[in-house]
Amino acid sequence: MSARSEPAGVDRGLDDRRWTVAERVAEAVRRRFPADALAIAVHGPLAHGDDDGGGNGEAGMLVVTYRPGTGPPPATRRVDGVLVDLTVAAAEDYLAQARVLSPLWPLTADRYVTTQALHDPTGWLRTLRDEHLGRLARARPAEFSAAARQAWYRGSAAHSRAARLAEWYETDQALLMLGEARLAAATVTGLLSRTYFRDPGDAVRRTGLAGADMTEVSVVLARQAEELAARGRAVDGTIEDLLTA
Structure with a gap:
């Protein structure tokens, strides 16, 4: 069962292939790497809840693992006409990235702040968001x-x-x-x-x-x-x- 929650007023019908493919990927990751996947989420337009639903384009996905070097490899493939960009990162490594204020911050922050969970039993994605927002609050x-x-x-x-x-x-x-x-x-x-x-x-x-x-x-x-x-x-x-x- 997907852990995704629907933003108010958004109707994602079954014809939205990006969500369908993303959920299938999440299910496959959980099935093949049950001991490694801490959290699975989407980011970008899907996470914002204003995807155009056209069935093409990209599904940006994040797989968070308990330990480095586990879980599926990072990869990009087109699956059923949908380009899936799969980022895989260990929890501590990704949290460390979220604490960095780099010259590319305006282009990376959204991935830490805006996600939609497909699997997040421990609420780790909230921790990610809080860590990043906390870093911003402390920044001079x-x-x-x-x-x-x-x-x-x-x-x-x-x-x-x-x-x-x-x-x-x-x-x-x-x-x-x-x-x-x-x-x-x-x-x-x-x-x-x-x-x-x-x-x-x-x-x-x-x-x-x-x-x-x-x-x-x-x-x-x-x-x-x-x-x-x-x-x-x-x-x-x-x-x-x-x-x-």
Whole structure:
């Protein structure tokens, strides 16, 4: 029996193949690894309860094990037309990840905060959420600014690379690098405002960077550099700064 609870007002009929496949995967994991699976959950659109129900797309799943190196291997496969992305992690390792405030925090936090259980007899997923929220409550503003500066460097490097590729008429590669610059700039915004996103697409949409051209991304990066400097995390520095950071 699935441990999943239905969000109010959401009707997931039996034709929702993503949920059907996710539940079948959970049942198979419990059957094949009964002594290893501490919790099984979905994340992403399925966990948010606003999946479009179209029967295609991806089912993001998490299997939490009692010990490292047990349970099924992490894998991605298409099952009955549904792309299943299976993350497998030991409980303590995943809790440790949830306590880290990295430059990618705006893109990873949702996995710790928003899940729907398919198997969670001990309430471990609540522990995961509480650990992450507790870490955020203890975080100092300087930690977010430091992580934002690292994300800014990634965005600036991607933007510079995109500009050079455009000059060389390497249009396809330039567009790819511009996409990376947009996403990095979006994560900077997320870190400076303590906002996390559901996925990369959500990040660039909510920050107004979806479709931003080279000049527009440059303006955003310049504005972010000014804000970081005002917060005491200037992106420019001396060699001494580099060696003592």
